[in-house]
Amino acid sequence: MKHHCRASLRRLLALGSSRLILFLLCGVCALPFVWMFFATFKSNREIFTPFPLLPRDFSWNHYFEFFRSAPLPFGRQYLNSLGIATAQTCLAVALSAPAGYFFARYRFPGSRLLFFLGILVILIPRQVMILPLFSWFHTLRLLDNPLAVIFPGAVTGIGLLYFTLVFRRMPAELFHLARAEGASEYRTFLILLPLATPALLTYGLVHFVLAWHEHLIPLVMLTSQEKLTVSVGLASLYGSNLGIPYAWLMIGSLLTLAPTALLYLFLQRQFRSALADLIS
Amino acid sequence: MRAPEAAAAPARPHLLLIPFFAALGLFWLVPLGKGFLLSLQSDTLYGSVEFVGLDHYRRLLADGRFRHALLNTLLQGTFTLLGVIPLALLAAHLLRQVSRRLRSALAFCLILPGLTPPTVLAFLFLLVFSGPQGMLNSLIGWFGVQPLDWIRDPGLIKISLVLQGMWRWTGFAAFFFLAALEGIPQGYLQVARLEGAGPWQLFWRVTLPLLRPILLFVSLFLLLDALVLFEGAYVLLGSSGGTADAGLLLVTYAYYAAFTLGKFGYAAAMSFTLVPLAALTLFLLYRSARSSRLGDAVP
Numbered sequence: 001m002k003h004h005c006r007a008s009l010r011r012l013l014a015l016g017s018s019r020l021i022l023f024l025l026c027g028v029c030a031l032p033f034v035w036m037f038f039a040t041f042k043s044n045r046e047i048f049t050p051f052p053l054l055p056r057d058f059s060w061n062h063y064f065e066f067f068r069s070a071p072l073p074f075g076r077q078y079l080n081s082l083g084i085a086t087a088q089t090c091l092a093v094a095l096s097a098p099a100g101y102f103f104a105r106y107r108f109p110g111s112r113l114l115f116f117l118g119i120l121v122i123l124i125p126r127q128v129m130i131l132p133l134f135s136w137f138h139t140l141r142l143l144d145n146p147l148a149v150i151f152p153g154a155v156t157g158i159g160l161l162y163f164t165l166v167f168r169r170m171p172a173e174l175f176h177l178a179r180a181e182g183a184s185e186y187r188t189f190l191i192l193l194p195l196a197t198p199a200l201l202t203y204g205l206v207h208f209v210l211a212w213h214e215h216l217i218p219l220v221m222l223t224s225q226e227k228l229t230v231s232v233g234l235a236s237l238y239g240s241n242l243g244i245p246y247a248w249l250m251i252g253s254l255l256t257l258a259p260t261a262l263l264y265l266f267l268q269r270q271f272r273s274a275l276a277d278l279i280s
Numbered sequence: 281m282r283a284p285e286a287a288a289a290p291a292r293p294h295l296l297l298i299p300f301f302a303a304l305g306l307f308w309l310v311p312l313g314k315g316f317l318l319s320l321q322s323d324t325l326y327g328s329v330e331f332v333g334l335d336h337y338r339r340l341l342a343d344g345r346f347r348h349a350l351l352n353t354l355l356q357g358t359f360t361l362l363g364v365i366p367l368a369l370l371a372a373h374l375l376r377q378v379s380r381r382l383r384s385a386l387a388f389c390l391i392l393p394g395l396t397p398p399t400v401l402a403f404l405f406l407l408v409f410s411g412p413q414g415m416l417n418s419l420i421g422w423f424g425v426q427p428l429d430w431i432r433d434p435g436l437i438k439i440s441l442v443l444q445g446m447w448r449w450t451g452f453a454a455f456f457f458l459a460a461l462e463g464i465p466q467g468y469l470q471v472a473r474l475e476g477a478g479p480w481q482l483f484w485r486v487t488l489p490l491l492r493p494i495l496l497f498v499s500l501f502l503l504l505d506a507l508v509l510f511e512g513a514y515v516l517l518g519s520s521g522g523t524a525d526a527g528l529l530l531v532t533y534a535y536y537a538a539f540t541l542g543k544f545g546y547a548a549a550m551s552f553t554l555v556p557l558a559a560l561t562l563f564l565l566y567r568s569a570r571s572s573r574l575g576d577a578v579p
Contacts, residue, residue: 015377022374022386025367029451030389032404032415033396049413095303098296106292118300119500120559121308129551131544132314133307152307158501160300165493185293213397235399253400260395265388275456276463278493 033257039250047246062247073226074233074252081229082259084146084218085211091154092207093200100163101189105175115164119157130220137221148221149229153211159203166199167192169278198274201267209260230256319548336549346550349533356438356529357506360445364502365495367446368453375458387458390451401448409440449505453498460494461487496565503561530554 039047040062041055103115133152134143142148170192178188193200218229225233234252237244319337322330340346371390375383396404408415409430417427430440464487472486488495530550538547 018374018377022371022378025371025374025450026386026389029391029393029447032408033392035407035415036404095300099300102293102297108292114301116559116562118304120555120562121304121312129308129311129315131538131548132311132318136311136314151303155300155303155307158497158504161500162497165497185291186295189293189296209395215398231397231399235402238399238403249403253403256400257392257396260397261388261392264391264395268384268387271455272459272462275459275494278460278463 036250036253040247040254042247044246047250062245062251065245066248066251074230076226077228077230077233078255080146080227081212081231084149084229085208085214085259087146088150088153088211089204089208091150092156092159092211093204095154096156096159096203097163097193097196097200098189100160100165101167101192103160103164104167104170115160118160121155121157130216133217134220143221144223144227146222146227149214149218152217153214156207159207162203163196163199165278166196166274170195198270198277202271202274205263205267205271208263212260315548316552318545319552321545323543323545332545336546337553339546340549340553345528345533346530349528349530350553352438352528353506353530356441356445357503359442360449360506361499361502363442363446364449364453365498367450368457368498371450371454372457372461375454376461383458387451387455391455392451393448394452394455396448401444405444409444445506449502453502456494456498457491460491464490499565500562 035053038053038055041058041060043055043057043059046056099118103111137143137148142151174192174195175188178191183191213231214229215231215235219232219235222228222232230252234249234256237249237252320331320333322332322335375387378386393401406414411417412427414427414430416430421427428436430436468486468490469482472482477485530553534547534550537543537550
């Protein structure tokens with residue numbers, strides 16, 4: 001009896017400590033965001049001391065003022081970012097999913113080399129390639145054009161790797177079935193594509209996050225205020241000395257975080273099933 | 281009805297492959313070629329440019345700052361990877377033990393930093409790391425520890441860099457691991473348990489090998505961030521290396537050489553030294569993957 005008690009006590013302790021570790025981890029990750037949320041209500045005086053978290057002189061005013069007299073074309077830049085990130089994501093999926101399918105299905109002399117080339121090129125730092133890229137886009141007359149941001153980011157080695165994995169995992173019977181039905185090779189691809197919907201959405205999210213985070217390329221390629229992306233615009237606001245309430249920066253930051261966070265929340269079930277398919 | 285021979289050897293649908301490599305050529309290989317030419321030319325900003333051959337590369341070998349930056353990059357990448365992966369595995373394992381609803385909420389908390397744009401992170405990092413009233417110093421203050429200068433002390437800069445990398449990516453990796461763990465067929469684990477495997481054996485022999493494809497994907501993503509993107513270091517320290525260059529990374533050094541010193545050729549040469557490094561990493565990942573079920577994922 002006593003033995004039994006001790007065993008269950010030990011189990012309880014183990015459970016408690018594992019919960020504690022988990023909550024601690026989550027708290028560490030989320031705390032700065034909780035602070036950021038409360039900071040949107042704070043005055044400049046108290047904004048730089050993180051604790052106490054709750055604002056002393058609470059006010060909604062910052063929100064009204066931000067939308068009434070934002071010093072940037074914030075809405076315009078926000079839409080630019082959404083447009084660019086969405087277009088880049090769609091293009092990235094449209095380019096890498098077929099290529100991944102091809103690598104998964106066919107082997108030919110040099111296929112391995114080509115595959116590694118596709119991934120390797122992406123591992124070269126953009127920060128310095130930005131200069132030749134700039135002069136190349138100058139030649140193409142694409143500067144200060146959203147396409148100059150959309151195109152380079154749409155070529156992705158991670159996407160290539162991911163889709164090759166995904167199509168390799170598809171049961172071979174499906175390909176045979178499509179062929180037995182007399183479908184052409186292109187048609188087979190189109191028939192099988194919907195089966196990979198969770199995988200397509202998962203990669204779409206990862207790429208959207210990367211595209212939304214892109215900073216250097218829009219900074220260099222776009223010049224006019226009304227064409228800039230929100231991330232660059234916000235950074236210029238951080239750097240400026242306009243004497244604006246810092247709460248505005250926090251509101252802008254929260255709004256900039258919103259699309260990726262919402263996308264994750266809407267699609268998380270799809271991602272889980274896509275990744276589970278990759279394993280089993 | 282088609283003849284069976286014709287169905288057995290259909291033409292390869294090359295059009296599926298061509299757009300990707302056309303875009304790769306147009307938007308990466310051409311600028312890359314231009315960049316390589318740049319790395320062989322003198323750093324003259326105005327007037328005629330001279331061809332200097334491998335001069336920049338030769339000077340790199342003698343440049344102490346470059347070696348320092350290279351070492352920092354490698355250490356930084358390795359330690360972030362070594363920190364993120366076990367922690368993310370642990371988080372994913374612990375998340376599996378809580379109820380479904382709580383799991384979603386906690387996973388969201390964990391992944392938030394990974395969803396945040398670098399511009400916003402820059403502001404948050406300053407808040408967390410800087411000043412005696414920063415968040416980190418306030419937290420350690422509760423345990424009676426004196427405030428530390430996380431951004432200026434050369435020893436602490438490296439730790440801050442690794443910490444920010446871990447903070448940013450642990451949840452992201454944990455999300456992938458969690459989904460993968462949920463996908464492992466329960467039958468495998470039951471069989472292993474019946475064979476008398478303990479929890480550790482179960483982890484090393486069954487779970488980890490099954491997770492390999494995801495591990496590869498996550499590692500590649502993290503290395504990409506460590507080697508190439510490195511917005512983390514940039515937002516924390518700007519284009520300098522911090523005190524005594526303690527936080528100097530290859531990418532920040534190259535950026536500094538190009539845009540502050542105007543040595544575009546030298547900076548281009550520097551970034552090309554990453555190519556063999558990236559190739560080596562890719563090769564090692566490939567080797568480790570080939571022995572597993574992932575082997576069939578690489579053509």
